[in-house]
Amino acid sequence: MTTTQLIEQIQHKKSFLCIGLDVDLNKIPRHLLTTEDPIFEFNKAIIDATHDLCVSYKPNMAFYEAHGLKGWQSLRKTIDYINERHPEIFTIADAKRGDIGNTSAMYAKAFLEDLNFDSVTVAPYMGKDSVEPFLTFENKHAIMLALTSNEGAFDFQTQQTEGEELYKKVIRTSKTWQNSHRLMYVVGATKAEYFAEIRKIIPKSFLLVPGVGAQGGSLSEVCQYGMNDEVGLLVNSSRGIIYASGESDFAEKAREEALKLQQEMRDIMHLASI
C-alpha cells in the first residue's frame, strides 16, 4: 500500500486507528478454545466487527511465535483473511527485527513478500545495513523504533549523544538511508511532549503510536503535538479493544471501544479541518 492510499483511507474512514492483534489464549473467551484455531477465530471476529472503524491491524509476532507451528498457521490465516477481505487495510507485522544485511533481507522477504504484510517494525541498534533491506520493496514500509512507550525507553533512547538525544539521532540518521521515504517511526503515546521535537525532524513521516489506553497515553495530547496536515499518525490500541470483554460478546464490545476511539479521532480531524 502506498502512503497516499493510506492517507486516503484515513480521510475516508475518519480514523487513524490501528488495532493490535495480540492474542493471548488466557484472555480470549473460553468458548473459542474448543474451536480448531482459537487465535484465528478470535481475530476473524475482531476484524469482522471493527474493519470499518480502523485503517490498520497490527499482529504482534511474539503472540504467534509463542505457539510455534500452530501460531504461524494462525498468523498466516489472519493476514490472508485481511488481505483478501479488506485489502484497503494497512497491515503491520510487529516484529521489531534487525540483523546484519543478509539476515535482515531474509526477515524482510518473510514479512513483506511471503506473508505479504504492508509493513514491518524494525529495531535501529544495528544501524543502516540492518534496516535498508526492509526498504527495498515497492509500496512497502519499515516502521523503525524511535521512542518507545515503555519505561526502558529512558535507559538509552533519551540518552544525550553528541548534540542530541539518541532517539533524535536515530531518526535524523535514518533519513540519509536509501529509500528512507519508506520509513515510518514508532513513537510512544506516553511521551506526548516529545512529539513536537520529533515533528521538527520528520514533519511528513507517519508515526505509529502505541501506548494509548492500557499503557496510559492520551489520544488528544498525542494529536496536539504529533498530528500533521495529513494526520501522519497511526494510533494503536490492543488490549483496550480486543479484551473489552472476555465473554461471548467480545466482538461487540471490541466494536464499541473501537467506535469510541474512531469518534474521538473523527472529532479531532474535524477540528483540524482534515
Place this chain on the structure above:
Amino acid sequence: MTTTQLIEQIQHKKSFLCIGLDVDLNKIPRHLLTTEDPIFEFNKAIIDATHDLCVSYKPNMAFYEAHGLKGWQSLRKTIDYINERHPEIFTIADAKRGDIGNTSAMYAKAFLEDLNFDSVTVAPYMGKDSVEPFLTFENKHAIMLALTSNEGAFDFQTQQTEGEELYKKVIRTSKTWQNSHRLMYVVGATKAEYFAEIRKIIPKSFLLVPGVGAQGGSLSEVCQYGMNDEVGLLVNSSRGIIYASGESDFAEKAREEALKLQQEMRDIMHLASI
C-alpha cells in the same frame, strides 16, 4: 545449561567454537532439495559431522522464518535433534528480539521454554523491561547485542553518550538489571581493539563473537584482547563452515573447516594455560 557447564565443555573439547546454522536453500547441495525436509537434513549432517569440535550451535531465526510453517518445522526438528543427541551443546536462538515487557515474556517463553534453547539473542534499544523477561529462566541466558560486526554498528553503537560510547553504556547499564548474571553479550570480531575496553566493564561475562571468517575478523586478535581465564568467548562461524562445499562432501568439508578452527582454539588455550 549453566555457565559452569559451558566452561567445562570448553575445557573438555578444547574448543569455544559456535557454528551458525544459517541454512540457505540456494547454497546447500542440490541432492538435499529432493528430501522431505532439506533444511533439517542439512543441519543433521552438519551436526553429525561437527558436534565434537564445537560447544554451541546457533540457528538464525530469519533463515527459518523465511520459510514460514515449513521453516518452523525444520527449526523444531533441529533443536530437538541437538537437545536429544547432544545435550552437552549450548544452543543459541539467534533472534535479536526485544519488545515491551509482556511481549518480551512471550518471546522468552517461545525460545527458552517451548523450543528449549539454552539462550536467545536480544536487542537493547528498548531498555531494561524489554530484556529482563529473558533473564527469568533458571540456567538459561540472554545474549544482548553490544557491539555488532556490521558496518552499521558505527551509526549508533559507537556514538559518544554522556561519558562513554553507547555500547559501553548499554553493557554497564545492563549489569544493574535483575538476574544480570544470566546475560552474555554479542561483540563483533571485526572490532578486536574494542575487546580490551569491554573486558574492563565485564571481565567475567561470556561474549558471543560473530564475524570471524566470512565477515573478516581474526580469531587470534579476538582472543588476544577478549579472552579471560575461563576463555569467556563463543566464537561463531557460519558460512565459512557450513558452506565449505556445495557438493555431496559438504559435511566432510564442514568438519575440516571446523577442525581447523578447533585446532587453532586448542593452541590458543594451550598457550594461555587454560
